Amino acid sequence: MKRKGSIVLIVLILVIISWSLLSCALSQERRERQLTSKHSSQFTIKKLAITEDVKNREPVGISDTFPSTTEKVYCFLEAVDIAQDTQMSFVWYLEGKKMHSYELPIKQGSRWRTFSSKNLYSQKGNWKVEIKDSDGNTIKSVSFKVE
Numbered sequence: 001m002k003r004k005g006s007i008v009l010i011v012l013i014l015v016i017i018s019w020s021l022l023s024c025a026l027s028q029e030r031r032e033r034q035l036t037s038k039h040s041s042q043f044t045i046k047k048l049a050i051t052e053d054v055k056n057r058e059p060v061g062i063s064d065t066f067p068s069t070t071e072k073v074y075c076f077l078e079a080v081d082i083a084q085d086t087q088m089s090f091v092w093y094l095e096g097k098k099m100h101s102y103e104l105p106i107k108q109g110s111r112w113r114t115f116s117s118k119n120l121y122s123q124k125g126n127w128k129v130e131i132k133d134s135d136g137n138t139i140k141s142v143s144f145k146v147e
Helices: 002-042
Strands: 044-051 053-055 058-060 072-082 086-094 097-106 109-119 125-132 138-146
Touching (some): 044 138
Antiparallel strands (some): 086 125
16 A cells, blocks of 8 residues: 555656646746747848948848958848837847947838948957847847958
8 A cells, every 4th residue: 555655646746847847848938939029029130141331221242251351341130010119239249259239220110221330350250240129138140250
């Protein structure tokens, strides 16, 4: 009889632990979905690219690798279906170290294009630009390399 009671107790404990783990996982997934839907309801990023230049509000020379002789690069952003005016930050990183940040507006409407630029000063390595919302949440990022 003791053995059957022990087995039932062990099964009950395993069920409680499994239920707790499943509940935590579902709660985390729900929080992530809410964050994603919050951003997607404000706007959609149609294009995010690193370029050699921006002409007539369009990216020129999109690439993910640039020679060290490149003086300046641009991070071009095109947003669509913008529900309301908002501020975005373009945060530039070199090898994981924050180099600079620019705040720029995105205005309500069907389409908004903007960009941020960075003088490279021959700084070789792996670069990344994170697009952050007004709360500091990273929405999207793009990486490139200077050789």
